[in-house]
Amino acid sequence: MFTRDSTSFLKVIDANKGIIYKVANSYCRDEENRKDLIQEIILQLWLSFSKYDPSFKLSTWMYRIALNVSISFYRKESRRGRINQPFPEEIISLPAEKLPIEQNEELDMLQKFIRELKEIDRAVILLYLEGNSQQEIADILGLTVANVSTKVSRIKQTLKQKFATINR
Amino acid sequence: MEENQLLALWESYDRKLSQNLVLNRQNAEEITKIKVKSLLSGMQPIKIFAIIVGIVWVGFLDLIVFNVWAYASPMFLFAIGFHILLTKLSIGVYLYQLVLIKLVDINNPILDTQEKIAKLKSSTIWITRLLFLQLPAWTVFYWTKDLFQNLHVFQISIMVGVALGMAYLGVWLFKNIRFENRDKKWFKFLLSGKEWDPMMKSADLLQQIEEAKKEG
Structure with missing residues (x-):
């Protein structure tokens, strides 16, 4: 109950x-x-x-x-x-002594890249990284599953390119 | 970085957060005692106030028109009529905003809710456009036949010139105060400041929502 x-x-x-x-x-x-x-x-x-x-x-x-x-x-x-x-x-x-959690360089970069995305794209990738299924993401956002799938692929590609740029 | 690396990185972040994040229960409990209605409830009183003031003002002007209709100059009637019409349209925009405030439910899907909030915030630009469109009305309301008969042609030229200039400026601003022009210098000069930022962000968001719906 x-x-x-x-x-x-x-x-x-x-x-x-x-x-x-x-x-x-x-x-x-x-x-x-x-x-x-x-x-x-x-x-x-x-x-x-x-x-x-x-x-x-x-x-x-x-x-x-x-x-x-x-x-x-x-x-x-x-x-x-x-x-x-x-x-x-x-x-x-986060207690002060635990703050190094966020001082992982790759994680810092990932969060920076996520913040650079537009608001709706940011929501999509956040929900994807959180392990939600495409149906769940569609329910949360109010989009179709096909639409979510296209978006997730595009945003992953964008993040991949951003990481590739800094690793050059 | 590959997809599985991205997911693994986020998962490790999530794991560490769940082990270390602390909820201050006392502070959280205080939140449940706060008396406040909803995310947009703060916007309601000013809209209602504007509607009430607008209705009283328009009612007062309607009364004036009714009483002076038989003997007022045509230009006065035209100017006041134009002002009344635009004020009524502005009241309509405020009513539309009140309806949107009532319709917004943050329990609903993101795109639906954000579309309503963005429309609500960005519709304020209509009030500004209507305000500028009124410019010529303020330059002609005192024109009468007698006034024109008693003035020198040079004075008349100035009056007509100012009226035409204001009419051009009013129509130009009405047509051009659009979010597409928000990066232009004249736009920033006229409409900048903290109160405009959320409106500009809303316009961006509306565009994102349109694109999000099309993609896929």
Whole structure:
């Protein structure tokens, strides 16, 4: 049975915090803005929690909201103006001593190349790298499977070329 | 880098993240207590305010036209009528935006939701276009037969010249304030700043959505 109280919500967030972090990280490089984006995603997930349809995978719902919020996220002022209460500090974080995780050169390059893609392409490749099937990607994005397949091939080719350029 | 290497790299990143990411439960719990409606709820009050002010203003002008119809100069009636028409169209744009705000549901697929949000944000450019189109109305509303009879031909030439210039400028800006021209100097000079950036980004996004639908 799927309950909609805040305790269940926190469990869902804890179990899927990686999705939120990775999506936010792909759309927002600046650390301060990324913190805000993560907060905004969690806030919107909470506001939509009651609408979650369990016939869909939980991850499909989370990706939809996280990507929709990230793509529409322009700057923190736009959100600050909407909320009168003070916003809590960092919600999902990497402890300082664990930060070298992201200091892998190849991973750095991959993330840089992903951020250079346009918003929709970024969503496609992120969902692909996350191991979603083409049907799942199509459901999340609202495209046909054939369309997703073409896009994934094109974006993979672009990334391959970018890596080839730096390895020359 | 080959496909399997890409996937392996991402998988190792994912594994390390799941081992090390920390959720601050107390801060997360605070989020569930925040009173706020939705992603776009902040945009609603200003649209509603603009519609109310617009309706009151147009109602007031309609009343003036009704009362002065019999004796007002044709140019005054033309100018005020033109202004009323464009203001009503602007109110229509705000109503369209309110409908879009209601229709946006971030639980829906990305392309559908982003298309609505991008249309909502980019439609503000219509308000600006209509605003500029009104320029000539402000230069002719005081023209009367008596005024023309009492002025020197030189003064009349200046008045007509200004009116024609404003008409040309208004129509030119109405036609050319389009996202395709956003990189031109005059566009950036007229319409730049923080409030325009999301609108420009929305126009880019609309283009991406169109291309995304076609590809495949």
